[in-house]
Amino acid sequence: xTPAAATFELRSPTPSRPARRLLxxxxxxxAAVALWWAVSLGAIAGRPLIxxxxxxxxxxxxxxxxxxxxxxxxxARAATGLLLGTVxxxxxxxAAAAAARSTEAPEGALELLRSIPxxxxxxxxxxxxxxxxxxxxxxxxxxxxLIMAAAVTTAAKAPASLRVEQLRLAxxxxxxLLRWTQPWESLPALLVGLRIAxxxxxxxxxVAEMLAGAPHGIGSRIVDAQVAQDTPQLTAAIAALGLxxxxxxxGLRWAELTARALASGERRS
Amino acid sequence: MAARRLGFERPSGVVxxxxxxxxxxGERVALIGENGAGKSTLxxxxxxLERPSRGIVHPAPRGCGYVPQAxxxxxFPWFTVLKNVALPRLxxxxxxxxxxxxxxxxxxxxxxxxxxxxAALSGGxxxxxxxxxALAAAGPAIVADExxxxxxxxxxxxxLQGLDRALCGRALLMVTHDEAEAHxxxxxxxxxAHGALVEACA
Numbered sequence: 001x002t003p004a005a006a007t008f009e010l011r012s013p014t015p016s017r018p019a020r021r022l023l024x025x026x027x028x029x030x031a032a033v034a035l036w037w038a039v040s041l042g043a044i045a046g047r048p049l050i051x052x053x054x055x056x057x058x059x060x061x062x063x064x065x066x067x068x069x070x071x072x073x074x075x076a077r078a079a080t081g082l083l084l085g086t087v088x089x090x091x092x093x094x095a096a097a098a099a100a101r102s103t104e105a106p107e108g109a110l111e112l113l114r115s116i117p118x119x120x121x122x123x124x125x126x127x128x129x130x131x132x133x134x135x136x137x138x139x140x141x142x143x144x145x146l147i148m149a150a151a152v153t154t155a156a157k158a159p160a161s162l163r164v165e166q167l168r169l170a171x172x173x174x175x176x177l178l179r180w181t182q183p184w185e186s187l188p189a190l191l192v193g194l195r196i197a198x199x200x201x202x203x204x205x206x207v208a209e210m211l212a213g214a215p216h217g218i219g220s221r222i223v224d225a226q227v228a229q230d231t232p233q234l235t236a237a238i239a240a241l242g243l244x245x246x247x248x249x250x251g252l253r254w255a256e257l258t259a260r261a262l263a264s265g266e267r268r269s
Numbered sequence: 270m271a272a273r274r275l276g277f278e279r280p281s282g283v284v285x286x287x288x289x290x291x292x293x294x295g296e297r298v299a300l301i302g303e304n305g306a307g308k309s310t311l312x313x314x315x316x317x318l319e320r321p322s323r324g325i326v327h328p329a330p331r332g333c334g335y336v337p338q339a340x341x342x343x344x345f346p347w348f349t350v351l352k353n354v355a356l357p358r359l360x361x362x363x364x365x366x367x368x369x370x371x372x373x374x375x376x377x378x379x380x381x382x383x384x385x386x387x388a389a390l391s392g393g394x395x396x397x398x399x400x401x402x403a404l405a406a407a408g409p410a411i412v413a414d415e416x417x418x419x420x421x422x423x424x425x426x427x428x429l430q431g432l433d434r435a436l437c438g439r440a441l442l443m444v445t446h447d448e449a450e451a452h453x454x455x456x457x458x459x460x461x462a463h464g465a466l467v468e469a470c471a
Contacts, residue, residue: 170331181345
């Protein structure tokens with residue numbers, strides 16, 4: 001066998017790189033759909049636990065418009081709460097970090113509040129604000145603000161980096177220090193917080209709709225489908241919410257990795 | 270910069286014990302010793318970046334150039350090489366920051382493109398840029414912690430010669446594991462062992 005033939009023989013059975021990368025994903029996706037289908041064949045007390053993949057697709061196609069509207073409403077509530085919670089979290093986190101020089105009490109208080117499940121704030125807001133969107137958004141805001149406050153405190157309390165030391169030795173002003181280091185060095189920690197907060201915002205917005213009801217929203221749709229015992233609709237709503245959360249999570253993860261690579265000086269492939 | 274009867278302790282134990290060292294104006298001193306002898310800690314104490322457990326430190330005046338041991342991490346990857354080198358003068362609002370940075374870069378790392386982003390540099394290139402940045406500082410001393418450790422033979426020779434020329438009467442305190450580097454720079458060698466100054470020779 002010539003060396004060229006040997007090379008050809010070695011290479012030919014191996015798929016090209018993109019195909020090699022794609023193959024496990026396709027196999028896993030097929031296995032997951034098969035498992036889903038197998039679970040949908042089972043029943044508890046005479047009723048299927050979830051609808052099968054095909055039934056779910058049919059249900060998705062049948063209510064695509066209203067489902068998209070409900071999903072948009074839920075995401076809008078989550079986004080509003082996320083925005084307000086991020087601003088509030090920034091303020092709380094900065095205040096806690098500033099106070100940490102003399103006392104750990106504010107940080108401890110934030111930690112205590114974070115250990116309370118966020119949805120338990122909903123009844124308080126319902127009492128205060130009524131069965132309105134304000135109460136639902138306030139619950140999301142409360143959940144997000146505590147996560148963002150923790151991220152901001154972590155970023156602000158990080159030990160001085162070698163870059164900060166260089167600038168201090170060079171007699172840089174506090175403004176120069178802030179401008180040349182903080183936005184970049186804090187970004188990874190803030191983006192981790194933002195990613196976790198986004199997932200929490202969607203969860204809390206959905207649960208708030210389920211518990212308190214709402215004219216539109218994926219949480220209300222899920223409860224309505226449950227009351228109507230419409231398993232395909234219920235599964236379709238869960239699948240749509242899962243896909244939306246997955247897409248958002250992946251986007252934020254990409255942003256986080258890019259920021260982290262930029263801050264550490266590594267190049268992303 | 271000077272240290273008198275200096276001691277430094279960490280929770281894990283004594284790092285430096287009873288160190289007395291003076292680096293005079295324009296003097297070149299090379300600090301050598303085993304790993305963990307406390308060389309880098311002594312440098313940081315002399316720069317005022319750490320507080321001593323006991324003794325007196327007259328730290329290097331602000332504005333001195335400093336090459337830390339992890340020199341690559343001290344660069345600003347989001348800036349260009351030229352801006353990184355110019356930072357000490359930009360921070361101190363000194364005129365001609367870009368011109369000085371350019372000339373320091375030419376001295377110690379002539380092969381590096383000043384317009385490249387620091388993020389795109391290799392480990393050795395980052396170290397050379399950090400050395401150029403220290404030289405661009407306007408202070409009367411340069412403090413460098415193993416400034417040639419990541420450089421290839423040719424780059425190291427160029428950087429050594431460049432440092433020798435660019436010091437221009439400024440003091441140098443340098444940590445090294447290679448006595449040849451100290452000899453090439455005509456530096457007084459000070460040896461540290463187990464946290465104590467055990468030898469000082471011309």
